[in-house]
Amino acid sequence: PAVLVNPLRPALLAAARSPRLERTVSRLGLTRRVVDRFVPGESEASVVAAAEELLASGRFVSVDHLGEDTTDAAQADATVAAYLSLLRAWADLPVPAGTAVPALEVSLKLSALGQSLPGDGEAVALANARTICRAADAAGVWVNVDAEDHTTTDSTLAVVRALREDHPTVATVLQAYLHRTEDDCRALSGPGSRVRLCKGAYAEPASVAFQSGEEVDASYRRCLEVLVRGQGYPMVASHDPAMISAAEALVAGTGRGADDYEFQMLYGIRDAEQRRLVVQGHHVRVYTPYGDQWYGYFMRRLAERPANLAFFLRSLVSR
Numbered sequence: 001p002a003v004l005v006n007p008l009r010p011a012l013l014a015a016a017r018s019p020r021l022e023r024t025v026s027r028l029g030l031t032r033r034v035v036d037r038f039v040p041g042e043s044e045a046s047v048v049a050a051a052e053e054l055l056a057s058g059r060f061v062s063v064d065h066l067g068e069d070t071t072d073a074a075q076a077d078a079t080v081a082a083y084l085s086l087l088r089a090w091a092d093l094p095v096p097a098g099t100a101v102p103a104l105e106v107s108l109k110l111s112a113l114g115q116s117l118p119g120d121g122e123a124v125a126l127a128n129a130r131t132i133c134r135a136a137d138a139a140g141v142w143v144n145v146d147a148e149d150h151t152t153t154d155s156t157l158a159v160v161r162a163l164r165e166d167h168p169t170v171a172t173v174l175q176a177y178l179h180r181t182e183d184d185c186r187a188l189s190g191p192g193s194r195v196r197l198c199k200g201a202y203a204e205p206a207s208v209a210f211q212s213g214e215e216v217d218a219s220y221r222r223c224l225e226v227l228v229r230g231q232g233y234p235m236v237a238s239h240d241p242a243m244i245s246a247a248e249a250l251v252a253g254t255g256r257g258a259d260d261y262e263f264q265m266l267y268g269i270r271d272a273e274q275r276r277l278v279v280q281g282h283h284v285r286v287y288t289p290y291g292d293q294w295y296g297y298f299m300r301r302l303a304e305r306p307a308n309l310a311f312f313l314r315s316l317v318s319r
């Protein structure tokens with residue numbers, strides 16, 4: 001079947017980067033009714049409650065404090081403080097016993113930790129990420145470093161390499177739409193290496209990224225094969241039934257145990273499928289974002305799927 005591509009995707013992804021549109025959309029007062037479908041809330045309490053519910057249903061979580069493209073050091077410091085506070089709040093959470101895999105993870109965006117600050121941005125982001133990694137290690141929580149647009153890929157992978165010297169379980173994300181990613185998968189498929197494989201959510205030029213859905217899916221399958229046949233811990237991040245069944249077949253064929261890989265989906269998307277995979281005996285981790293800077297994240301979700309956009313437009317009309 002033809003892969004459904006949202007014709008408005010380029011426009012929505014451009015809008016995701018527009019501060020002017022962010023102010024307009026934020027003024028619509030959508031937070032409660034529309035944004036809550038993808039974001040459990042703005043407060044730490046709301047994400048702790050959401051995590052508790054997911055854990056109770058047998059799922060794991062990876063929590064992201066929303067924010068990206070930070071332009072001042074104070075904002076990056078505030079992001080670090082938010083993660084440290086979340087890690088303290090998690091100390092009281094009832095975590096399922098008996099799994100070899102930590103049920104709790106935090107996902108970081110280096111651009112929220114200072115990566116794009118002029119001058120020594122990469123060093124600032126590394127120092128900030130180290131602070132979070134130390135607290136996470138002490139709490140038995142995993143850390144993942146998200147992938148952002150392709151101009152940051154080399155810098156992000158360098159920061160992850162540096163973090164892994166002291167914190168070997170730190171994971172990163174590879175995006176199947178980039179031409180380079182199959183090679184990156186090979187480089188990161190060694191023992192202990194945790195990689196989240198996703199299709200990729202940003203608007204990228206043809207010079208660096210596959211443009212058609214078919215090409216991205218073919219790349220995803222090749223990358224999946226490299227990771228699952230490798231020695232690391234693959235994290236299959238997709239809602240696509242075709243990618244999920246490809247992964248199910250590969251893990252069965254390679255004899256991986258349930259603690260040697262996981263599926264991942266976004267909060268609010270394909271809840272029934274998440275539960276089905278848990279019933280089948282797979283680990284499923286739900287990427288759960290919180291905070292008031294939901295605009296960029298929300299717009300990328302709208303760009304992914306015509307149905308998400310229709311849902312948003314319907315809710316505007318029925319307000």
Ligand code: FDA
Nearest residue numbers: 146147173198199200201237238239240264265266269287
């Ligand atoms: P895609 O959007 O192509 O959808 C394929 C099919 O999935 C659809 O045709 C439909 O069948 C099904 N489907 C999708 N949504 C559905 C819905 N709401 N209801 C029912 N069916 C639905 N990106 C990035 O650039 N950097 C990152 O760090 C991350 N991190 C990340 C973590 C996790 C856990 C996930 C799941 C995703 C990311 N992403 C990401 C986002 C990712 O790159 C990608 O944009 C989205 O996951 C959408 O791609 P899919 O693989 O889900 O398939």
